[in-house]
Structure formats: structure tokens, C-alpha cells
Amino acid sequence: MASILMLIASHEAENQTELSLRQAFELLQPKLKPPFSLAIPNPEEYSQLNHAILYGILCEPHLAKTHIKHLHAIVTDGYCSFIDLLIKVVDGLYVKLLDSVKRQLIWVSKEMIDVSAVGLGNLLVCLLRQIVGGDFSDSNLWLCSEVLNIFSTKWGCLLEEEPMILASALYTYLRLLADHCRSIHNHNTKLEALKRLEIEFCVRVLKEEFHLCLKIGRDLVRLLQDLVHVPEFRAIWKDLILNPGNFKTPGFSDISQLYCTRTPSSFFSLQITPEMEAQLRFLLTHVKLGSQKRHQSWFTKKFLCGPERETLIIDIVRFICCAHHPPNEIIRSEVIPRWAVIGWLLKSCTQNHVEANVKLALFYDWLFFNDKLDNIMNLEPAILLMVNSIPRYIDMTHTLLDFLFLLVDNYDVDRNDLIVKGVSSSFSMLVKQGVIHSLDVLTSCDVLFPFLRERLLSLFSDRKVKVYKDLDSPQSPQPLGLQHCSGV
Numbered sequence: 001m002a003s004i005l006m007l008i009a010s011h012e013a014e015n016q017t018e019l020s021l022r023q024a025f026e027l028l029q030p031k032l033k034p035p036f037s038l039a040i041p042n043p044e045e046y047s048q049l050n051h052a053i054l055y056g057i058l059c060e061p062h063l064a065k066t067h068i069k070h071l072h073a074i075v076t077d078g079y080c081s082f083i084d085l086l087i088k089v090v091d092g093l094y095v096k097l098l099d100s101v102k103r104q105l106i107w108v109s110k111e112m113i114d115v116s117a118v119g120l121g122n123l124l125v126c127l128l129r130q131i132v133g134g135d136f137s138d139s140n141l142w143l144c145s146e147v148l149n150i151f152s153t154k155w156g157c158l159l160e161e162e163p164m165i166l167a168s169a170l171y172t173y174l175r176l177l178a179d180h181c182r183s184i185h186n187h188n189t190k191l192e193a194l195k196r197l198e199i200e201f202c203v204r205v206l207k208e209e210f211h212l213c214l215k216i217g218r219d220l221v222r223l224l225q226d227l228v229h230v231p232e233f234r235a236i237w238k239d240l241i242l243n244p245g246n247f248k249t250p251g252f253s254d255i256s257q258l259y260c261t262r263t264p265s266s267f268f269s270l271q272i273t274p275e276m277e278a279q280l281r282f283l284l285t286h287v288k289l290g291s292q293k294r295h296q297s298w299f300t301k302k303f304l305c306g307p308e309r310e311t312l313i314i315d316i317v318r319f320i321c322c323a324h325h326p327p328n329e330i331i332r333s334e335v336i337p338r339w340a341v342i343g344w345l346l347k348s349c350t351q352n353h354v355e356a357n358v359k360l361a362l363f364y365d366w367l368f369f370n371d372k373l374d375n376i377m378n379l380e381p382a383i384l385l386m387v388n389s390i391p392r393y394i395d396m397t398h399t400l401l402d403f404l405f406l407l408v409d410n411y412d413v414d415r416n417d418l419i420v421k422g423v424s425s426s427f428s429m430l431v432k433q434g435v436i437h438s439l440d441v442l443t444s445c446d447v448l449f450p451f452l453r454e455r456l457l458s459l460f461s462d463r464k465v466k467v468y469k470d471l472d473s474p475q476s477p478q479p480l481g482l483q484h485c486s487g488v
Contacts, residue, residue, distance in 0.1 A: 006097050017088045049074055080118040084119065268318050283336065289334055337381075362385075
């Protein structure tokens with residue numbers, strides 16, 4: 001039987017997940033019609049039944065209600081096995097699924113919410129990750145709308161069973177809104193309707209469940225800042241700055257509490273599809289420095305083709321800094337380092353607002369760094385990109401340092417002390433941990449603009465940052481990689 005689940009090119013091998021579902025369906029098809037057997041299946045039979053029923057639900061819409069009743073009748077593990085299969089389908093097959101199958105996938109996901117299936121939150125995260133930023137195709141906007149509909153119509157169930165999934169959805173839709181509100185497709189009636197629903201959902205989460213929003217941490221502020229031009233978010237921003245009591249959240253009294261909360265690394269995967277993540281991790285664990293050009297070219301054609309896809313670079317840089325922390329053996333190897341990949345991505349930016357947001361993504365944790373709470377690996381790519389660009393690509397060093405000082409001076413004038421402390425602590429810890437041997441590499445660099453050197457020296461003297469110059473002593477930190485700190 002040929003696949004009626006997905007489109008497979010003639011040169012492609014059969015997908016093992018699809019094959020296992022189809023074979024189970026073919027084997028058990030006679031048993032998938034009522035009356036159903038009352039015998040308790042053994043573990044192998046139970047697994048096969050889950051495979052067969054899922055295939056039936058996805059490929060036989062007219063019998064989907066019958067199949068779901070069959071599933072309800074046999075379930076013995078809180079739908080855990082069934083959810084695991086759904087996740088495999090979403091993660092591994094979604095982009096190739098037929099439209100009719102995608103519709104069934106949304107339908108059965110709603111059914112799983114109604115029965116409070118075990119692992120439901122993971123399934124919804126997988127669906128969120130299939131929505132591609134900067135993609136205004138009908139199929140992507142459809143998925144964006146359908147998943148949003150799930151969160152809106154199943155609000156009560158999710159709030160009771162999987163409350164943190166609302167924070168993940170908020171993160172995703174705030175980020176998507178930044179693209180949707182800036183799009184050249186603003187006269188698209190479907191997009192306009194979708195934007196309205198996205199705004200309503202995000203505002204509802206922020207106003208009604210702000211205690212969940214706090215779990216996002218400092219990146220919530222970064223996302224909201226990109227939407228201050230939208231009236232609904234401008235009002236929320238004013239409350240965040242001037243009237244934090246309006247959120248009616250015990251313990252929340254100032255935006256600096258968000259600044260000082262590191263965003264969990266799981267949030268940075270939300271805007272990265274599983275396929276994109278696999279390619280990024282391959283590039284950063286297997287491709288040697290000097291051999292990366294063809295891989296980068298392929299990645300650009302696959303994921304960044306088109307001016308509106310460029311905003312994905314913001315999410316990729318945040319992901320690389322905060323969610324991909326290579327082990328020491330990779331750091332010490334010839335594999336292309338994170339800073340070099342980020343340098344390539346920065347050079348790929350053609351739009352000023354995208355480039356600015358990419359730099360902000362790169363430096364964001366610097367602004368509020370606390371060595372007791374934050375991970376130095378989040379800082380490493382920026383400093384190594386600046387240092388390794390000297391002297392051949394000094395313009396990169398200039399533009400990054402200039403941007404960093406622009407942030408220090410202007411990001412939040414009322415809380416400037418917090419930011420100055422964060423940035424100076426970042427430099428200090430990078431030296432202390434041996435990421436760079438000495439700040440002299442910047443402060444004594446003849447090709448660096450004098451005003452940038454002066455700003456650096458002023459920053460260090462003002463905050464009395466200890467400059468570690470003699471790293472050869474027995475008490476000195478080890479070189480880069482020997483004191484690697486693990487991520488979340």
C-alpha cells in the first residue's frame with residue numbers, strides 16, 4: 001500500500017515512523033471496526049493498536065470518531081504511548097504531511113486535551129515549533145491560526161492541566177507578531193484577522209496570568225519592546241514601567257525583577273524547527289572551521305531564503321548563545337566555533353532593524369549578568385567574536401563594541417546602574433574564567449577606535465573591575481574550555 005499520509009519523492013527512502021504506522025494499520029485493519037475486542041492487549045499488541053489507530057485517525061477522517069472511541073476503550077497508560085507517536089509524527093513528518101492529514105493532526109490534538117493526556121504539553125510545544133517565523137505562506141499561516149485556536153478555545157483545560165504551556169505560547173506568538181506587524185503583506189485579510197487574534201491572546205495571557213509570564217524571564221521584555229508600536233502592547237509596556245501593581249501579581253514590583261531572571265533555555269527552541277535545530281547542531285559539532293561555506297550556503301537556501309525570513313537570524317543567534325553549549329572536547333577541537341557562525345549570520349543581515357535585533361540577541365544576557373545566576377557560556381560568543389575579529393575584521397569589533405555601549409547608555413536610563421554592573425561583571429567573569437586571557441586584548445589594541453578604548457577603560461575603572469593580566473600563575477583560571485559551565 002502506497003503512503004496516503006505524506007508526500008515522498010521517488011528517490012527518497014521510506015520513513016520508518018510512517019512505515020511502522022502503516023504496517024500496523026494493514027495488519028490490524030479488520031480489528032479497527034466495532035465491535036471492538038474486550039480482551040486486554042499485551043504490551044506488544046497495545047503498541048501495535050496505538051500505531052494502527054493513529055494511522056486510521058490521520059488517514060480516514062470519516063472514521064476518526066470511531067477510531068478515537070477505540071483508543072479510549074483500550075488506553076491503559078494515560079495516552080502516553082499515543083502522545084509519543086503523535087510527537088514523532090509532528091517532529092519528523094509534519095513538513096511532508098498531506099493537508100488532510102495536517103487537519104486531522106490538529107483535530108486529534110484537541111481530543112488529547114479533552115482527556116488530559118500524559119505528555120500533552122510536549123505535543124503542543126512540538127506544534128508551536130512547526131510554525132516558521134517570517135513565513136507568510138498559506139500553509140504556515142493556517143498552522144499559526146489553528147494552533148492559536150487550540151490555545152484560545154481550550155484555555156481553561158490548559159490552565160488547569162498544563163499552565164506553563166501558555167507561557168510557551170505567549171513567547172511564540174509575541175515573536176510571530178513582531179514579524180506579522182512588520183510584514184509587507186499587511187493588506188492580506190487573513191493575516192490581518194490572524195494578527196487581531198494573536199494580539200487578543202497575548203494580551204489575555206499578560207493581563208490574566210502574569211505570574212506565568214514571569215517564568216519567561218528577561219526575554220519577555222526583549223519581545224515586548226519589539227511591539228511597543230502596537231497600541232495594546234504600548235499600554236502593557238507603560239504598566240510594566242510605571243504601574244507594575246496593575247498586573248496584580250504578588251511579589252512583582254519592578255521590571256528589574258524580569259531583567260534579573262534568566263530565560264530558561266527551552267524557550268529558545270520554540271522559534272527553531274526540529275529540522276533547523278538538527279542542521280545547526282550538525283554544523284556546530286561536526287563541520288570543521290574552514291569547511292563550513294557549503295553548509296552555510298545550503299542552510300541559507302533552506303531556511304533563510306527571502307527578505308522576511310531574515311528575522312529568523314534573531315532567533316538562531318539567541319538559540320546558539322543560550323541553548324547550544326558545546327562540551328569541552330568540541331570547544332578544543334577544529335569544529336567551527338559558535339562565534340564564527342554568529343559572525344556569518346550577522347554579515348547575512350541586509351536590514352538595519354534585523355541587524356540591530358541580532359546584536360541585541362547576542363548581548364542581551366550581558367546587560368543583566370549575575371555570576372551566581374547566569375551562565376558564562378551565554379556571553380562567550382560575543383567576546384570571542386570581538387576578539388577574533390582583530391585585526392583582520394576590525395570593523396566587526398568596532399560595530400559590536402559601539403552597539404554594546406549604546407545599550408549601556410540607552411537601554412534603560414532609569415536602571416543604568418544595573419546595566420553597567422551587568423556589563424562590567426560580564427567582562428570581569430570572562431577574564432576570570434579564562435575565556436579570554438586579558439582585557440588588554442581590547443584596551444591595548446592599537447587598531448581599535450580610541451573612543452572605544454576610552455569607554456572600556458572608563459567602564460572598568462568606574463566599576464573597579466579587576467583586570468586579570470597574569471594568567472600564568474598557579475592560581476590563574478584555565479584557558480577557554482577547561483572551565484565550561486553547563487546550560488539549563
